[in-house]
Each structure stands twice: as structure tokens, then as C-alpha cells.
Amino acid sequence: MWTLCTVLAVVASWTADVGLGRYSTILASGVLYVMGCALAAVSAIPGKESPHTYFVAVMAVLPLATAGIKANISNFGADQYDANNPAQAAAQEKFFSVFYCSINLGAALAYGFFTTFASSGGLGVPKPWGYVVAYGAMAVCMMIAVCVYRTGRRGYKVHPLLKRSALASLLGCLYDATAQGGSRKAASVGIGLVLLLLSIALSAVKALMPNTGSTMMYLAFAFALVGTLAVVLPCLNPHWVQWGSAALTTEQKDVRDFLALLPVLFTGSIAFNALYNCMQFWYAQQACQMDVRLPFGNGTLQLSGSFFNIADCLAIVVVTPMAVLWIDPSLSRLLKGRFSHSQKFTMGMAIAALSVFVAARLELMRKAVPVLSETSNCAPPGVGMSDMQGAWMMLPFFLMGVAEIYTQPTLLHYAYSKSPASMRTLAMAASFFIAAVSSALFALLVSALGPYMPNDLNHGHLEYGYYINLALGGIFLVPFLSVMRDDGH
Secondary structure (H helix, E strand, O other): OHHHHHHHHHHHHHHHHHHOHHHHHHHHHHHHHHHHHHHHHHHOOOOOOOHHHHHHHHHHHHHHHHHHHHOOHHHHHHHOOOOOOHHHHHHHHHHHHHHHHHHHHHHHHHHHHHHHHHHHOEOOEOHHHHHHHHHHHHHHHHHHHHHHHHHOHHHOOOOOOOOOOHHHHHHHHHHHHHHOOOOHHHHHHHHHHHHHHHHHHHHHHHHHOHHHOOHHHHHHHHHHHHHHHHHHHHHOOHHHHOOOOOOOOHHHHHHHHHHHHHHHHHHHHHHHHHHHHHHHHHHHHHHHOOEOEOOOOOOOOEOOHHHHHHHHHHHHHHHHHHHHHHHHHHHHHHOOOOOOHHHHHHHHHHHHHHHHHHHHHHHHHHHHOOEEEEEOOOOOOOOEEEOOEHHHHHHHHHHHHHHHHHHHHHHHHHHHHHOOHHHHHHHHHHHHHHHHHHHHHHHHHHHHOHHHOOOOHHHOOHHHHHHHHHHHHHHHHHHHHHHOOOOOO
16 A cells, blocks of 8 residues: 555645645545545445455555645645744744654554554454444544644645646656757656656565565566666756756756755665664564563453554654754754754664664564463464563664654655755655655565574574664665755755
């Protein structure tokens, strides 16, 4: 579903630019979200289950709705501030942190309650009705959110539609520079974008059909790697957008400034995701081989390894207000106002690296303790729990949440503040697109490390994966800082 969202975000950017506008695109996407959750709820009614309806809801309606909201909501919020006013410009930067915090407040509720409620029931709801009530509750919550959003319409700053979408401007300039200007760099960017799209498509097919063999995964990796280089290298200095002796047009200037952002977004996303994907792929698996039994229920009740992801969400919810109100202003004073995008991102990377290092140490500690006779419900069949509390994994989850505070909002604000106004929606969509590309690159690493990560981690070396990704994160941080060297924020 996430892969679909990243691709559809580009379509959503076009809709916001020349179709419905940001406000209406968000509103329509919210209504679609309500419909998708309602369809999923209906498809799960006991005795009337409909896999077809559920598939349409979660693989068509919800991805479309999610893309429409994610590609536009943060930009729409930032549009409400006047960046020419220093006080409002500072408030605008804080907005991205508060926005990211609010997302994770909802995620904490999902991980901490709805995932368990949907599969097990509770609060008087029988287990067979868990998914029905869970999706139904989400539909109601989203309906309330859409109504609240709609009531503020008169007070919103709404920008007029563009005469030409950012996507059309980008593709048009690439075509003109290639066909008429003879620019090989423009052709490289165009070919690179096609390869990246193919990489994401192959990754999606591989996820839906895991038994297709490794060839598709290797192709996805190759397309992602070559496509990334084909896009990033020419965009280090996209002067080639202007060709011939004609003066640089406004459209060409906007496209040039957008292309100049891509090296930052690519290197930053890949650097952080090298560490973040450790949490996405391995933290829960590691927790599942710890003692995840609850202290009540005679030891028969167990937590899922993914439950501990709530610590990541809670870290963002708890630490963000501290960062915005106290930590960031203190660091800015200490550094004499030089606490810029690059410093914030580097700080986040350091905390993320600490998270991965702690997870590696916990894995070594886990393998050193005895294995209990009880098997873990969330581990592969027959795999026992180690005599070490799974709650220890909340520490690396928590640290990764703190790291996100200083990386994700930073990249979001950088993309918004450095993009021309006509390119902001496409820049946001590009951020999600790049995240999907980095996941394709990481998928091959996970496969390559497969022999060291068997179903029973006691017979493998998960820590090797952590150490390799620590190295990759550091390697990609260097070019990120290099292309950010002119950040005068």
C-alpha cells in the first residue's frame, strides 16, 4: 500500500496544481478515506466477509486517499504563514515539527490500541467483530476530521490554480533541453526518472508475489541505483535547463531550482532510511524473540513485536514540544543562530545511529541469555523466547523516534522553503517517491543478509545487519552535508 501511495502522490500533486487545488484535493481525499475505511469495515462483517471488497478498499481507495492528503496537507498548513514576516517564518518552521508530531499521535493510538483491538476484540466487542469495529471507528474519526477541516474554510489562505502543473513544467523543460538543447544531462534525468518508476513497480510486484524469485528484486535494485545516479549527478548543477541564447524563463528557473533540491532529498532520505529501515525491518523481529509475555493471564497473553513501535510514536509526541519550546532555542543560542537544516539533520542521524547501536548491543545480550521453553506467538513457528524482557526494545524504538524529530520535519521544511511556490506540491510528492526508492535499495540488502538472519535469530547474526547499515548511513551523510553546504537558513 505504501508503494502505491508514493506513486499516486505524484498524481495528487498534479490534481492540486491544476485540478482541484490543495484545499479541495485534501477535502476530497478525506472523503475517500472515510469511504475506504467504511468499505473495509463492511468487508469484514462475520459471515459476510468479502476479500474482493477489502482488496479494493485497502489497495485502491485508501492509497489514493492517503496520497492526496500526504502530498498536500503539510504544504497547505505551511501556506497559512507569511514567510516574509520573520516571526511567522519561524512559526512556519515549527509547524512542520508539530505536524509530524500530530501524525504520530494518531500512529500511537493505532499501534497501542487498534492493532490489538482489531485482531482480538475487547471492550465488549467479540473477536470476530474486531476488524469491523476498528475500521468503522477509523471511518467515524476521519469523518469528524473532515468536518472540522471544512468548517475552517473561510479562514484559510487558498492559492489559485496554476496554469500549468509542476509535473508538466518539469517534463516539458526536460524534453526541450533534450530535444532542442541537445543536453545529455537532461536526457539522463528523464531516463533516471523512468528507471526509478520501474524500480518501484518491480518492488510492488515482488511484495505482492514473493515467490517470483530473486531476479525481480535484483532488477529493482539495479534500476533504483542507476536511476538515482542518473538523476542526482546532473542535478548537482542543473544549469543545462537553460539552452540556447534565450533568456531564462520563469518556468525554467522554477524547474532548475526544483532539480537543485533533488540531490539533497535523495542523499538525505537514503542516509536516514539506512538507519530507519533497521527499525522497520528488524526491531520487531528482534523483540519477538525476547520475553513478550504480559505479567497477567498466567503467561498466556503475549505482546506482538510491533507493539513496541508505540515507543517510537510516543517519543515523537513527548519530545517534539520539548524540542520546539526549549531544546532547539537553546541549541540555536549556543551555536549563535547557526542551528540550521544541516545541523538538525546531522543531530538526528547521530541519535538514529545510537538507536541502531543500542539495538545491536541488545541483540548480543539477548543471544547470551538462556532460551525459555515458551514459544513466541509473533516469531516463526517453534521459535522460543529468550529470557530477556521485550520491553528493552522500547529504548531503540524511542531513540529512533527522537531521531525522526530532527530529520523528517527538517527535510519537509527544507523542501518547502527552498522550492519555488509553483513546485512545492511536486517537491513534497518527490519526497515520498524518493522514500520508496530507498526502500527498494534496502530490500536487496535485507535479502543479501538473509543467511545471517534465519527464522531463529539465535542461529544468525542480526547485529551484522545493524553494523552494515550504520556504515551506510555514515557514508551517505557525507554527500548530503556536501550538497547542503550552501544552506544559508
